[in-house]
Amino acid sequence: MNFETEIKLLISSNNTIIYIMTEEEDRLEYTIYQISQKIFQKKINTWDFIDGYKNNPNYKENAKKNPLQALEIIEKDLSQTPEIFFLKDFHFFINDLSIIRKIKNLSKLIKINNKYIIISGTELEIPTTLKEYIHKVKFPLPNxxxxxxxxxxxxxxxxxxxxxxxxxxxxxxxxxxxxxxxxxxxxxxxxxxxxxxxxxxxxxxxxxxxxxTDILNFHSNTEKLEEIGGLNNLKKWLKMRSYTFSKKAQQYGIPKPRGILLTGIQGTGKSLCAKTISKQWNLPLLKLDVSKIFASILGESEKKIQQMINICEQVSPCILWIDEIDKIFTKYNNNNDSGTTNRVTNIFLTWLSEKNSYIFIVATANNINNLPLEIIRKGRFDEIFFLNLPNFEERLNIFQIHLKNLRPLTWKKYNIHYLSKITIKFSGSEIKQAIIEAMYNAFYENREFKTKDIVDAIKLMIPIAFTDEIAISNLQLWYKSGKIRLA
Missing domain, CATH: 1.10.8 (Helicase, Ruva Protein; domain 3)
Structure with a gap:
């Protein structure tokens, strides 16, 4: 249902007071004018705080700097002619006690006299006492x-x-x-x-x-899927869905993809995958800045998560990257935050279930055990992938990719077979770091780095797998239970 149809339906259903949230005041005014002409064959009466009423000689320049009088003029119009009164920025006055009382009194009268009040504003909140009298609508950005x-x-x-x-x-x-x-x-x-x-x-x-907006970061999509070693199941899954946002896919009837959850210990390539999906699918990548969501002011966090959702829907089709989702939405709630975490989680989960826009979510988690069951249950995400530590063949591939990037002409002189053999339980990022460390040491000695330099760097490193065996064990149990899929 488009916006014009929705407003016509609200008016025909006797919703006499409608609050429309928008920052496009001029475009909204033009749209309301067109609706009024089509259903009433009449212009609208517009009011703003500085100039008062315009467009109607009976009220012209009345109610300047007087929002209460603006409502009283509507109250005194006893003609049965259907009319729309468009009150700009009226959300600034809607919490005033006299305005609240006047709106309540007006609501019965304007139903009899076929008058309709449309309020525009940029804030979504309506006083609790008026929620029964005012219908809220968001004015969508142009399609x-x-x-x-x-x-x-x-x-x-x-x-x-x-x-x-x-x-x-x-x-x-x-x-x-x-x-x-x-x-x-x-x-x-x-x-x-x-x-x-x-x-x-x-x-x-x-x-x-x-x-x-200071909530989301826009990431450039430079990384390619081919630059990731291993993860063949995930790569295949992503390639098969490369065109799911296309017009052809829509005509075919393919449901909108919801997203994936990537879980695994640090360094297994979860964040890199989010960037490569953006490149593979040629879609903008937005990263949620978690630290900006939770604010100290009561009610501010809920507004910020809603703002994040609105931005994503405006920019769609896009990819929303939520890094370390297990640190935001956790089943171990903080009881000292006045329920903020619960409310933010509920807003996000509701959106995740009901969203109908082309927003593909890539969430990463180091510890899936910390996540509430509501997030990981089937239907929230299309698939949950377990990014395990690379096996021997995958380590060969990772060494080859990094050395090819650094030494495209001489990479074959490095003994990647031996290097892969001695890096059991090393993550992809740890393998990369070992190569970088070898380069630093050789550069300091003013020479080209060799296989031995990488071997020496490997010997000095303690992989995270040795210090986080419990996390790995838990993830492997999830995989063996069939609840998550190997990437």
Whole structure:
């Protein structure tokens, strides 16, 4: 159901007071005007705090700097003519006792007189005493079709003959408001950059916009799936789903993929996998900054997790990377946080179950035993993968990948067979670190590093597997029980 249909349905169902959350006031006003013309064949009456009422000579300039009077004018209009009153930024006054009482009194009267009040604002909260009287709606950002229409209009006005695909351009601008799209196109034209680099420019603008929220980080997708050693089951699974976000997949009827949970001890490549999925699927990667979610002010954490969800839905299709999810959502709740952790977890779980947007979640966990059962039960994620320590063949592959990157012409001179043999219980990141350590030592002695340098570095290292045997044992039990799949 699109927004216009939803508002028409609310009005026809006698919802006389509607609160619409948006930062696109002008676009909302235009949309409400169009709805009013279609169902009532009449203009809307708009009010704002500074100028009072506009658009209607009977109320013009009335109720300046007086929100209570703005409601009293609606109350005094006893005509039976259906009308919409659009009150801008009225959420700033909605907690006032006199406003609350007036809205309650008005709610009965305007039903009789066919009057409808639409309030716009940027905050989602409504006083508990008014929740029965006001219906909340979120004004969605422009969809792909609306963006295409706007781009065609802009290109016509600016006399641009553009060879770029409108389909790709509208996808790139997903998550932008109409005003932001206009500013972006204007800036691109002024700088004479309307070419294939336009997508890089839009991506940079999207990155700035996301990181301004101070909750999510925008990661560049540079790592390739081929640069990961081992994990053949996971690689195959990801390749088979590479096109699940495409239009062809939608027409085929494939359900939207939900996400995966990657579990294993540190250094087994969980974070690297999140980055490679972004590259493989050519989707933006957003990383949740956990430290920014939990705030000291009561109610702030719930707002932040909701804001995170809103941003992801605006930017979709995208990948949301939640690193070390076992540190955020844990079954060992802190009883001293006034229930904040429980509320944040419930908001996230509800969204995880109900989300219908193209957001693929990649969550990583070092210890799956700490996670609540509600998160790891079937249906939350498409699959749970266990990233075990690499076996001999996988270690060969890991040594080959790293040495090829560092010494593309001479990598074959290193005895990777022997190196793989002596690195039992080493993780992929520990193997990489051993090579780097060997390079530092050889560079200090002003010579090229050799196999022996890597061997010496390996001998000095204590793999995490020797210090975290309990965690590995627990994960292997999960795998043997069939609840998680080997990556």
């Amino acid at each position: 792909k079709k609306e963006i295409q229409i706007e781009l065609i209009r802009l290109f016509k006005i600016l006399k641009i003959t553009n060879e770029l695909s409108l389909e790709n351009l509208s996808i790139a601008y997903k998550g932008f408001s109409i005003s932001r799209i206009r500013k972006s196109i204007t800036r691109i034209i002024i700088n004479k950059e309307l070419n294939n680099k336009i997508f890089d420019i839009i991506l940079k603008e999207k990155k700035r916009f996301i990181e301004q």
